[in-house]
Amino acid sequence: MTQKLPPKLPPFKLFLDDYKCTASHCKPRENRDPTISKGPRVRTPWVYENGIFYKDYSNEHLPDKSAQCFEKDWDMIKFQKLKKSSNFECKEIMRKHYGLLRDCYRNEAGIGTVGKVFGVPGGQFVTFLQDIGVIGDDFNIADADRYYITVNAGSKDLKGPMLPKTALVRFQFLEIFIRTAIQKYYVSDAV
DSSP states (O other): OOOOOOOOOOOSSSBOTOOOOOOSSOOOOOTTOOTOOOOOOOOOOOOGGGSSTTHOGGGGGGGHHHHHHHHHHHHHHHOOOOSSSSSSHHHHHHTTHHHHHHHHHHHHHHHHTTTTTEEOOOHHHHHHHHHHHHOOSOOOOOHHHHHHHHHHHHHSSSSSTSSOOSBHHHHHHHHHHHHHHHIIIIIIIIO
C-alpha cells in the first residue's frame, strides 16, 4: 500500500522579482527604496552614551534617583525609639551615607538571590557583618540573627512577590543597618 503525499510546493518568496510583497502582514518601510543597497553597515564601537537606557540611568540623574530611593526606603522602615537623638537626625546621617549602603546592598544581594528576587539572605548578612568588622565582643552573631528575624518579621504587613520571606530587600537592609549601628555603638557605649 503506497501512501499519497501532497505535491511539493514551490519555495516561499517574501518578495517577488519586482519587489512586490507577497505577505499581507509584512510591508516594506516607506522611506527606503529596496532596490538601492547602501553597502555593508559600518560597525562603530559601543559607548555608554549610545545605550538605550542612557537617558534614564545616566550619572547626571543619579542624585535624583538616589534621593527618590532613599525617601521610598525611609518611608517603609519601622522606626524604633531613639534615646539620644531624633528620627530626623538619624535620617540625615543615613541620607549622607545612603549611596554607600545602596552599593553594599547591591553587592550582597547579587551574591544571594532568593528565587527571582534580589535579596540578602541571613547567612550572607552575617558574613557581610563579619567582613566589615561589626561582629566582635559587643555585637555577636546571635545579635545579628535576632535583628535579621526582627526586621524580616516586621514586614509582614507588606506582602507581595517582590518581598521574599527569607531575604532582606533594600529598605530592610537600611533598617537592619540602623538597628545594628544603634546596638553596636550606642547601647554598648562604644562611641
